[in-house]
Each structure stands twice: as structure tokens, then as C-alpha cells.
Amino acid sequence: MRCAIVHYHELALKGRNRDFFEQRLVRNLRLALKDLKIRRIESLQGRIRVTIPDEVTPDLVTERLRRTCGVSNFLLTESVPLDLTAPDLTTIKQVAERQLSEQTFNSFRVTAKRADKRLPLTSMDVEREVGGYLHEATGKAVKLKQPDLTLYRDALAEHGIEPIDLVCVNLYPFDEVAWRKDTREEEAVEMIDVGGPTLL
Numbered sequence: 651m652r653c654a655i656v657h658y659h660e661l662a663l664k665g666r667n668r669d670f671f672e673q674r675l676v677r678n679l680r681l682a683l684k685d686l687k688i689r690r691i692e693s694l695q696g697r698i699r700v701t702i703p704d705e706v707t708p709d710l711v712t713e714r715l716r717r718t719c720g721v722s723n724f725l726l727t728e729s730v731p732l733d734l735t736a737p738d739l740t741t742i743k744q745v746a747e748r749q750l751s752e753q754t755f756n757s758f759r760v761t762a763k764r765a766d767k768r769l770p771l772t773s774m775d776v777e778r779e780v781g782g783y784l785h786e787a788t789g790k791a792v793k794l795k796q797p798d799l800t801l802y803r804d805a806l807a808e809h810g811i812e813p814i815d816l817v818c819v820n821l822y823p824f825d826e827v828a829w830r831k832d833t834r835e836e837e838a839v840e841m842i843d844v845g846g847p848t849l850l
Contacts, residue, residue: 757793
């Protein structure tokens with residue numbers, strides 16, 4: 651299943667108001683993606699997952715997420731099932747191998763995060779197993795410092811997340827100005843605000 655995992659910074663610092671701010675960001679995402687017929691947007695552990703239908707191109711989603719108020723960065727990914735009680739990384743390894751076949755590189759590394767601590771494997775266990783498999787399958791070198799390519803693996807709830815691309819966005823234009831067709835770049839820049847709750 652193709653999806654985007656959306657990250658945010660300041661929202662996580664809002665304490666008891668965190669749910670409110672997360673829901674506002676989800677609302678902003680729904681508005682930004684409405685005409686693309688993207689219906690499934692859900693909060694996960696410190697992230698938001700946007701499920702991307704097959705008929706929607708990643709470029710369209712990237713453009714919209716870049717301009718959505720409150721988004722810090724996001725990954726275009728593939729989500730695969732992962733049983734937390736008896737984890738089998740076979741599907742994750744196969745998807746990673748397929749994704750690597752579309753890339754040109756001489757060295758790589760695997761970086762894993764275990765957001766769901768119910769997963770009995772540590773992040774390092776996942777990195778070793780997936781990295782070892784990919785090394786044997788591709789013949790490419792594993793290089794922990796300055797690799798040509800880094801593959802990110804997150805264990806979120808009941809899904810392993812397989813990245814396709816990483817886009818960082820640090821500007822927060824107000825939607826109503828940035829989406830107008832007649833808005834000049836200078837006007838959009840004037841509407842940027844990176845302060846606290848005014849992001850949403």
C-alpha cells in the first residue's frame with residue numbers, strides 16, 4: 651500500500667493540546683488533498699499516514715504536502731504488514747530489494763526506528779537482518795558513514811514502513827494565500843509564520 655508518512659515538529663511540544671493540533675493538521679491535509687480523492691488520513695505514533703490511491707501520482711501528493719501548513723517533512727513510502735508478536739521481515743526485505751532495483755548506488759545503509767516497542771526486535775536487529783539480506787541480494791557494499799543511499803525502516807503500529815523518497819519542508823505558507831493562482835512569490839513569503847500554534 652502506497653502512503654506518505656507526515657512528520658511535524660512543534661506539534662509534539664504542545665503537551666495537553668497535542669491531540670487538538672494533530673487533528674488540525676489532519677484537517678489541513680484533508681483540505682489540501684481533497685480533490686485528489688485521498689480519503690484515508692490517520693494519526694499514528696507521532697506521525698500521520700496518508701494512504702495514496704493507485705491512480706494518484708506521487709508528484710501531485712508531494713506538491714500538496716510541501717504547501718500544507720504544519721508539515722515539517724514527509725516520506726513517500728510503502729506500508730507492509732508486520733506481526734509484532736512473531737515478526738517476519740521477509741516482506742520488508744523483498745519490498746526493499748524491489749525499491750533498490752530502481753536506484754543507482756554503490757553503497758547503502760539501513761536505518762531502522764522502532765516506534766512501537768511491542769516489536770521484540772531492536773532497531774539494530776532490523777538493520778542487521780535487512781541490510782545483510784540486501785547486501786547478499788545486490789552485492790553492494792554496506793557503508794555506515796556517508797553511504798550513497800540510506801533506507802529508512804519504521805515499525806509503526808502494525809505496519810513496517812518502506813520509504814521511496816524523502817522530502818524536507820520547513821516553510822509554512824498560509825493555505826488561503828499560497829493556493830491562489832494570482833499570488834506572487836513575495837506575497838507567499840510574507841505569509842510564512844513558523845511560530846507555535848499559529849502554524850495551524
